[in-house]
Amino acid sequence: MPIGNLFKVSQNDRHKFCSRIINSSAPRTDFYFLVVLSTLIVALGIMADNVILVIGAMLVTPILSPVLAIALGIVINDNKVIKRSVKIFLISFVLAFLVALVVGLFSSNKIGGISLLNIMQPTLYSLVIAVVAGVAASYTWVKPDLNETLPSIAITVTLIPPLTAVGLAVADRNWFVFGVVLKVLLINIFGIIMASLLVFSLMDFYKARRKVAEEVKHEEEVLEKEREKLNKE
DSSP: OOGGGGGOOOHHHHHHHHHHHHHHTOOOHHHHHHHHHHHHHHHHHHHTTOHHHHHHHTTTOOTHHHHHHHHHHHHTTOHHHHHHHHHHHHHHHHHHHHHHHHHHHTOOOOGGGOHHHHTOOOSHHHHHHHHHHHHHHHHHHHOTTSOOHHHHHHHHHTTHHHHHHHHHHHHHTOHHHHHHHHHHHHHHHHHHHHHHHHHHHHTTGGGGHHHHHHHHHHHHHHHHHHHHHHHHO
């Protein structure tokens, strides 16, 4: 198969992806609830030094969607989409931080000797892993005949653990670990967004600008109706 065809997608597939990525990152209560649940599982897994619990949380967290939406907003040059997606990610970050902070405050364990945290290092390798995971996740999310589950798990491994570790480090007042995991988190976010920018650009997602704008407008209308319904009740 010619290499050029690797990133060739139909306009219909672009539109389907835009609908999915906006809907899956919509700032609804259930979205933030899953962020809280996944962070709780990761926090408990890190404190118990249990990698199985940490990986299990990857099946729950929706944190990938707003990150991909940020990259999509940059590619289509839509400030509204960028601001909307950044806001959702920042709220998710704050929620995850608070959950991890509470878990850390109620735990008697010190995080200095936890092996899962010791392997989080801000190296070139962590950036490469984030970039590769970003390419895999964004590519499979767009391609309708591929299963995005495993790449999505791979990419969230680079996000949720260091994000959660930030809160745990603050709770333990371990500022050395805090600095390390924060650098890892920032490097990973940068790598994922850069990789997604590359994939979306090669797939000509600038052609889907109007579709993304329509999806965001529809999202706003639906959320407004939901708020009005709750106020009436």
